[in-house]
Amino acid sequence: MTYVLLLLAIVSEVSATVSLKLSEGFTKPVPSVVVVIGYVAAFLFLSQALKRGMAVGVAYGVWSAVGVVAVAVIGTLFLGERLAPMQIGGIGLLILGVLALELGGAH
Template sequence: MSWLFLAAAICCEVAATLALRMGSRPGGRPAWFAAVAAGYLAAFGLLTLALRAGMGIGVAYGIWVACGVALAALASRVLFREPLTRVMGLGIALIAGGVLLIELGGAH
């Protein structure tokens, strides 16, 4: 169940971040900031549930960060036509690799 909570937390966090981008665009509507607040509140609540369900903070936060960075970068490329260069892709891969090492290290 902890993985389900974490996945939902990541989705809420990415949605809130994208809403923040929408609200901060020229001509952006202030209503987007309500979605930002609700998304981040839901994300932290769901992360808390993942931790209560037994997931370690190092693993949970590492996966949260790696998935959040990757999904936000991909979504911003699709939705806002922001750049996604090879160097940025390498950075995302390095983050994912670091999280994998943390996960493997925590398995002992």
């Protein structure tokens, strides 16, 4: 259940972050509302995952890294943004870091 809550936190945060771009400085009402609701939901879901025993380092590491990767991919696929080779390498390092957190916590 903790991973479901973490996944909901990630989806909420990514939705809010993409909507932040689409809100054009909070000048568009619908994306602006999604920003506020998304960030509130993200923190509520994250707090519930932590309450149920997920380690804060693992939860925050996974939440932030998956969020960064998801937003970068969405930006590239749907918002006309580009990823430089250095940025792609950075995404790879984020993934390795999250794996290290997960695998290190298993021992």
